[in-house]
Amino acid sequence: MTHLILFGSIGGDLLKTADQFGLDWPHFIAQVISFSLVAGLLVKFAYKPILTVLAERRQRIAEGLANADKIKAELARTEALQQEVLEKASVQATKLIEEARAAAARVQEQETQKAIVQAEQIISKAREATTLERQRMLIELKREVAALVVQTTAVVSGKVLTPADQQRLVEETRRQLAA
Numbered sequence: 001m002t003h004l005i006l007f008g009s010i011g012g013d014l015l016k017t018a019d020q021f022g023l024d025w026p027h028f029i030a031q032v033i034s035f036s037l038v039a040g041l042l043v044k045f046a047y048k049p050i051l052t053v054l055a056e057r058r059q060r061i062a063e064g065l066a067n068a069d070k071i072k073a074e075l076a077r078t079e080a081l082q083q084e085v086l087e088k089a090s091v092q093a094t095k096l097i098e099e100a101r102a103a104a105a106r107v108q109e110q111e112t113q114k115a116i117v118q119a120e121q122i123i124s125k126a127r128e129a130t131t132l133e134r135q136r137m138l139i140e141l142k143r144e145v146a147a148l149v150v151q152t153t154a155v156v157s158g159k160v161l162t163p164a165d166q167q168r169l170v171e172e173t174r175r176q177l178a179a
Contacts, residue, residue: 150166
C-alpha cells in the first residue's frame with residue numbers, strides 16, 4: 001500500500017523489481033533522510049568553510065603574485081639605479097685618477113724644477129769656491145815665488161838683503177807675474 005501511495009500507478013513493474021532485489025522502503029527512506037542531513041551539515045559546516053578558505057587562499061595567491069610583480073619591478077628599478085650609481089662612481093673614479101695623475105705630474109715638474117735650481121746653485125757655489133780657491137792659491141803661489149826670488153837673489157848675489165831690498169824684489173816679481 002505504501003507502494004501505491006508513493007509511486008501511484010507509474011511503477012507497478014518498478015515496485016516489483018525493487019521488491020525482488022530486497023528493497024526495504026522504510027530503511028531506504030530513513031537512509032535518504034540521514035544522507036540528506038549529513039550532506040546538508042557537511043555543506044554548511046565543512047564545504048562552505050573550505051570554499052571560503054580556498055577563496056581566501058586564491059586571493060592571497062593573487063595578491064602574492066601582484067606583490068611579486070611589484071617586487072620584480074622594484075628590483076629592476078633598484079638594479080637600474082645601482083647600475084647608474086656604479087657608472088657615476090666609475091666616471092668619478094676615472095676623473096679622480098686623472099686629477100691625481102695631473103697633480104702628480106705637476107708635483108714631479110715642480111720637484112724637477114727645484115732639483116734643477118738646486119743643481120744650478122750647487123754648480124754656482126762650486127764655481128765660486130773654485131774661483132776663490134784659485135785666487136787663494138795664486139796669492140799663495142805669488143808669496144812663495146816672491147820668497148824664492150828673494151832667497152835665490154840672496155844666494156846669487158851673496159849678500160844679505162835688507163827688508164827694503166826684499167820688498168822691492170817682491171814688487172817686481174808680482175808685476176811680472178801679473179803681466
